[in-house]
Amino acid sequence: MVIDPTTIASIAHLARLSLSDDEVQLASGKISAIMGLIDEMQSVDTNGVEPLAHPLDAVQRLRSDEITEINQREELQANAPAVEKGLFLVPRVIE
């Protein structure tokens, strides 16, 4: 399976990655090679094998519903580029 440069460019856009044309070409070649490997893996007969959602053979632990995280706004906003009235400021978003 070949992942063409157009697809690479659109995936890069969705992931907010800035790739040059050369990098798009390079990624297209490398990812297509990986897809080849995946095609090969998909030829394996997995009939009767339960699909796996996680590589660890473990179950999710659950947490009791108790508040233990208290307000740490000052520390958490210490490295934010811009803050006002307790809000994080970001470049204007237009709906």
Next chain:
Amino acid sequence: MEWETVIGLEVHVQLATKTKIFSAASTAFGAEANTQACAIDLGLPGTLPVVNEEAINMAIKLGFGINAEINKINVFERKNYFYPDLPKGYQTTQLAKPIVGAGHMDIALEDGTVHTVRIHHAHLEEDAGKSLHEDFHGMTGIDLNRAGTPLIEVVTEPDMRSAKQAVAFARKLHAIVTTLGICDGEMSQGSMRFDVNVSVRPKGQTTLGTRTETKNLNSFRFMERAINKEVQRQIEQIEDGFEIVQETRLYNGDTDEARSMRTKEEANDYRYFPCPDLLPVIIEESRLEKLRAEMPEMPEVRKARFINELGLSDYDAEILSAEAATANYFETVVQSGGDAKLAANWVMGELAKTLNQNDLTIKNCPVSAQVLGGLIARIKDNTLSGKIAKQVFEALWQGEGATADEVIEKKGLKQVTDTGAIEAIVDEVLAANPAQVEQYLAADEAKRGKMVGFFVGQIMKASKGKANPGMVNQLLKQKLG
């Protein structure tokens, strides 16, 4: 041409947990910005989400409430997109293996028939933060207190055929989640939000028309208006020869305006994949059994009991069972007042009216159910007339006494049921109005009923409303022949 409307709903129900779905920060409403957003909610590197057990329990209860299968293995996935109020760059949600599978809900329609709406599934996910678009020097402010608040999203099949049906479904779901205690039901605070998928097709056609989705409606009234408006728009488009474009739309309830937000071509590719930070959630049979035992009486069952055991009308029973807080209040009033019909009239009448006028809900009602029950007991035993009872209620509302008895005592409002005393007033009134008595006696039987109202009014006035109206009527009948 005759058109048929097809509606499917996606409902976001905010779960009433104390903490977030993946972190132990508080979910309380109305806190100062970013004081309830911890490192996990902010998506800082190196943090690990851990699932809140209560969110799982509440989702299971919802599943029971909508007659659905519970998926004993369910998986959290990442839905990837960029928006400033989603600091991680993905929303943790469920897709392929949601916690609640297919179910159904029955809704009562206006014509008395029952309509079944199939539920496709319901999944757990986290809410995003809030963007504040007021002017911060050309920037947008972000409050992440809401980020990570647990939501269960209920997705229906396209089984509703009118805005009214969609609203009936929404109200029923509201009744179920508040009865289960898994959501506070405060629509104005966004505790329940509706996305409506609407399409139209010529009546009789079986394939579906192209649909649009109107997002984030937070009141039943707005939902009904938004649907009707969209149906109208689609029909006009088609009749004018245009095609419906599949798109996401926004509706502004304050201005009653709708507009397109984005079309399908611009729609995101969310690139879902299982969240590597979270393991599959396995639900043991023992947990299901424990939760099943905790299930409260559901609104439908309660409604039937109000009709069969308390003798309420279908209409009264529907209103009183729709919200858990109202139903509980009503039942306490019945217990302490001893009369279901009177209790129903007062809870739906004077109480609802006064709450409305003061912009309060039954949860913060200043007159407790026991106290209102005490007032009703005094109507029932003829200590109070209905009219005076309203005065007593007013006094109780103003805090002029702790119980109805105390107010009655303090203000001397006890109804006069002494025949001699009432008779004296009746005689007085008849003697003072000889002309009206003459007119009454000369009138036809048919007209007398209306005329007797004049005397009753005068007598009630003379007794300051304290005379028992039943006895007044009886005495008048005797004396006027």
